[in-house]
Amino acid sequence: MSEKIARFGVATEETWRVFRIMAEFVEGFEELATIGPAVSIFGSARTKPDEKYYRLAEETAAILAGAGFAIITGGGSGIMAAANKGATQVGGKSIGLNIDLSHEQMPNEYQNLSLHFRYFFCRKVMFLKYANGFIVFPGGYGTMDEFTEALVLIQTFKQAYFPVILMGSDYWSGLIDWMKKDMLGKHNYIDRQDLNVFTVCDDPQKAAKVIIDFKKSGKKSGLQEPSGLKKTQSPSRR
Helix, strand or coil, rough: HHHHHHHHHHHHHHHHHHHHHHHHHHHHHHCCCCCEEEEECCCCCCCCCCCCCHHHHHHHHHHHHHHHCEEEEEECHHHHHHHHHHHHHHCEEEEEEEEEECCCCCCCCCCCCEEEEECCCHHHHHHHHHHEEEEECCCCCCHHHHHHHHHHHCCCCCCCCEEEECCCCHHHHHHHHHHHHHHHCCCCCCCHHHCCCCEECCCCHHHHHHHHHHHCCCCCCCCCCCCCCCCCCCCCCC
16 A cells, blocks of 8 residues: 555656646746747856957847847856846847756846746757757857757757857867768768758857848748758668
């Protein structure tokens, strides 16, 4: 009997977890559905205000917010704070998708819409669903996760094609060289066209232009085939 009660307790806990997950999706969809065109900006929380990439993120976000884009970040410090700051300085929509962590993340002060998530995967859906483009500044594991998630969704046609911009050629050049030499050249794990789904940039004006031009092109959200990519993907290239 006690065993059955214990199993029931576990099942009940898992069931309530499903409802918590649903609640995060519902809140995210309701809050973000009307924000209009948006750009998700990623990068390290450890970037200091006096560093080059902090200033570049602030400037890039200000340009895009001034052009009518909402700015979405992870809501924390570093690059996230810089992007939110740039958006608020020009009176734009500055959105933070904050995550509850064991080492508590403090929401930055530059958000005018702040959402809080317990589950990383719910938060990642919001980054992807409402963005017309991604701008990825230098960062660590979290930044890499967000960058590669976007590439996989574009490569496998699970998400509408949208611009992915890597800001900082000096930071990203080593990774790109490895992708060309090993991932493509040595092992053939990707197609050559897969290297065309992101752009490397150092200039905030040029990065913003890529996003703005994409929006002006009139491409809609939904499943679309990116120009130049093949629909047939080998199972081994995952």
